[in-house]
Amino acid sequence: MGDHSHGSPQESGTVAKAQDGSLDKIQDPGLPPHRARLTDTDPRAAKRAERQVAILFAISMIGTVLFFVGYFAVGHPESIAEIRLQNMLLGVGTAFAMLGIGVGIVHWARTLMPDHEIAESRHEVRTEEDRQDAEAIINTIVDESGINRRPLIRNTLIGALALAPLPGVFILRDLDLTKESAGQIVDRLRHTMWDKGVRLTRDPSGTPIKASDVQIGSAFHVIPDGLNDTEDPLNEKAKAVVLLMRLDPEDLSVSPEREDWHYNGIVAYSKICTHVGCPVALYEQHTHHLLCPCHQSTFDLTQECKVIFGPAAHALPQLPITVDDEGFLVAQSDFHEPVGPGYWERG
């Protein structure tokens, strides 16, 4: 082929230089000839296709019946085997109910509905006419819907549309930090249930932990004492969960201001990942790595839970602990920094 030049819209088609150098237009081949389908020419094939579509719709009906067999006949499953049977009936039933209709309609359209070929020619963009066309379409819609003739429907629709977004706005109102209450919200993020003298207790039983119970290499999942009696235990727990581990004190490199935060190598760290707040609970006993299961942030316990891998931005907050006179582990104070992921006011 020679070199191409752009064809104008009126002279569509590829323009190529012929042998003698004059421009030659390739003839527009037009649409290929219409090929009749087997079902158009052979009445038996059409009959067969009709039967197939009917069978597909019948399969859909059977699927719906299966769903209700699962729902009512199995009823309230007692054993896992019954749950399995019910789930299978519900799932398979719904699948066949939907697929039967879908596949049936497509098969019907492909084989039995008329298959005219329609070609719409391209035309240049005509702003004025296109706008008129669009207006005409809109006017048709307005006219046919009768929205102007039926003000009751129009006004109730406007009312419904105006009210519908309100729940979303209401639920997310706490994101507006310009109000007075913003300070309280930040306060809620900043403080947990831990305080001076609060005992460390086992999750979920809430039994206190003696320092002598904690063996080197062990990990305890900890909640503050009295958490299960609070008004909103889950919200409190989401901030206050702690992982307690004991390692050889020689393995710990402690910064000067945290000298007395651990007790004989027993350390307590917030279990809330500083990335997006998943529970960091995978503790490797020998490498002393704490691992977050969601995005693989890794914290090094020997270096005060510094981030050594992954998306977390800062170290896990450490809970200063000591023992009370009965030998139970207690917190010295709340965390010295907010737990969990960062936020604007974290500072």
Place this chain on the structure above:
Amino acid sequence: MKALSQKRRHPLAAVALLLMGLLVTGGLYAAASSVNEAQAASAYSASDVEEGDKLFLANCATCHGMNAEGTEAGPSLIGVGAASVDFQVGTGRMPMQMQGPQAQVKPVQFDDDQIRQLSAYVASLGAGPAVPEAEYLDTTLGNSGKGGEIFRVNCAMCHNAAAAGGALTRGKFAPSLEGVDEKHIYEAMVIGPQNMPVFNDSNISPEDKRDVITFLKEIEAQGSPGGAKLGSLGPVSEGLFVWTAGLGIIIAFTIWLTSRPS
């Protein structure tokens, strides 16, 4: 008489005899092995320790040192207790085939007697967790609901909520707990093998450990509550399935929708 002799030549007579023989030997073997197990829990004799010492020198001393004091290649075994040996050797993790991220399960190399002798020898070196009593392994006495709660708080983060196992860092992993012997599950909690933290009896009491084992055995026996589990690995395997099989089906449908009917 004639009828009897004819019956005896029935083509299925041989099969029936074979089945009966298998049942009898199998029953005897089961009875004998349970007797052995009962013995294993009893105290070790001096000869056990002696035999264990010999086995240790031949099979373990290369890495753990002549007196189990530990070397560059392996940790000291003084004070790890009989439970450690019973777990590591009983699951085939030890003797280790090669140094790697962690010891892998492989066919067990010693018989029950030898494992008992090795345990006796290591237990004689220093006090440590003992092999659990049978009563704490009896899942008929456990409460699987409570066990499930303990499992979800303490174990599920590494071993997966359905106990299917999961990945850790640098090639280490938490193994699947399916098909693991009750005794070995208990011992693993007590000793914290490899990188698993220790869950001593003051953290999870022996009864609670039994509840956890009961829960694990129950979900194993129950199987999936619906459909294919895809390994119970959660979004990893399910996502892969949806992206390949699910999108494949959608693509197949689009091809079918847009093709010309014949």
